[in-house]
Amino acid sequence: MSDDISVVALSGLGSDRAAEVRALIRDVPGYPHDPIVFRDITPLLADGEALRDVVEAFARLCEGSSDGATGHPVDVVAGMEARGFLLGAPLATRLGVGFVPLRKAGKLPPPVERVSYDLEYGSAAIELRTGTLPAGARVLLVDDVLATGGTAAAAAELVERCGGQVVAAAFLLELGGLGGRERLTGRVVETLLRVDDPASS
Numbered sequence: 009m010s011d012d013i014s015v016v017a018l019s020g021l022g023s024d025r026a027a028e029v030r031a032l033i034r035d036v037p038g039y040p041h042d043p044i045v046f047r048d049i050t051p052l053l054a055d056g057e058a059l060r061d062v063v064e065a066f067a068r069l070c071e072g073s074s075d076g077a078t079g080h081p082v083d084v085v086a087g088m089e090a091r092g093f094l095l096g097a098p099l100a101t102r103l104g105v106g107f108v109p110l111r112k113a114g115k116l117p118p119p120v121e122r123v124s125y126d127l128e129y130g131s132a133a134i135e136l137r138t139g140t141l142p143a144g145a146r147v148l149l150v151d152d153v154l155a156t157g158g159t160a161a162a163a164a165e166l167v168e169r170c171g172g173q174v175v176a177a178a179f180l181l182e183l184g185g186l187g188g189r190e191r192l193t194g195r196v197v198e199t200l201l202r203v204d205d206p207a208s209s
Contacts, residue, residue: 018065018200029058030201033181047181047203049152053094062180062200066099069178069198070148080176080196081146086110088151088163089134095180096150108141110134110163121170125162134162141172149177154199157191164195 018026032052039046052058072079084106087096093109100107113122113133124133141147147167154160154177164174177192182199189197 018062020065020068021061025061029061032058033201047153049091049180059098062095063098063102065200066095066150066178067102069176070103080148080198082148082175083145084108084141084147084172086136086147086149086163086167086172088149088159089115091153092149092151095152099148099150108136108147110136110166121166123162123166123169125158127158132159134159134166136166136170138170141167141170143171145172146175147172149174150179151177152180154179154182154188154192154197155186157186157188160188161191164192 018029021029029052032049032055034048034051036046036048038044052062068079070079070082082103082105085096085100085103086108087093088110089112096109097107111134113135116135116137119138120135121138122133122135124131149160149163149167151160151163160177160179164177167174174195176196176198178198178200180200182188182197182202184202184204
């Protein structure tokens with residue numbers, strides 16, 4: 009396992025298997041520019057057993073585990089565009105609950121709710137179709153990476169504006185040093201792996 013990665017929730021797989029799953033996340037230095045190290049999850053998604061293991065690790069966060077850890081029961085999984093779709097949809101199927109996509113602005117027909125947020129260079133917005141979530145639905149937010157936390161914070165606001173209750177936000181990778189967890193202070197944040205490298209993406 010790479011020295012800059014610490015296993016968090018994937019530890020339930022055992023250290024050897026967790027290391028194998030981590031090895032499927034390809035490090036791409038200098039992409040899209042220096043000093044960023046891009047973490048490419050494409051090889052992991054292409055490996056059926058690894059994808060299953062990741063989905064199961066997410067599911068354990070919701071259902072609890074044999075060691076007595078309390079889970080986060082959910083009614084709906086909400087995936088953030090776009091890689092959150094790839095992890096969130098199979099997780100929803102595994103849990104037997106619904107899945108809703110949180111889309112980039114302009115991708116959904118009206119009526120929609122929209123939340124805008126700032127990026128390092130500019131701004132963005134995400135949308136959810138009005139009436140998609142039942143009032144009080146317990147929602148798990150899912151995405152591949154927690155970096156600065158701007159998208160996740162906007163996603164949580166959007167879900168709550170639409171009547172849902174965010175029970176937790178879950179990520180495959182957390183990039184330490186970028187302030188994402190702090191941006192979500194007061195919310196339950198779960199990660200499967202943590203990268204303690206501020207120049208990661």
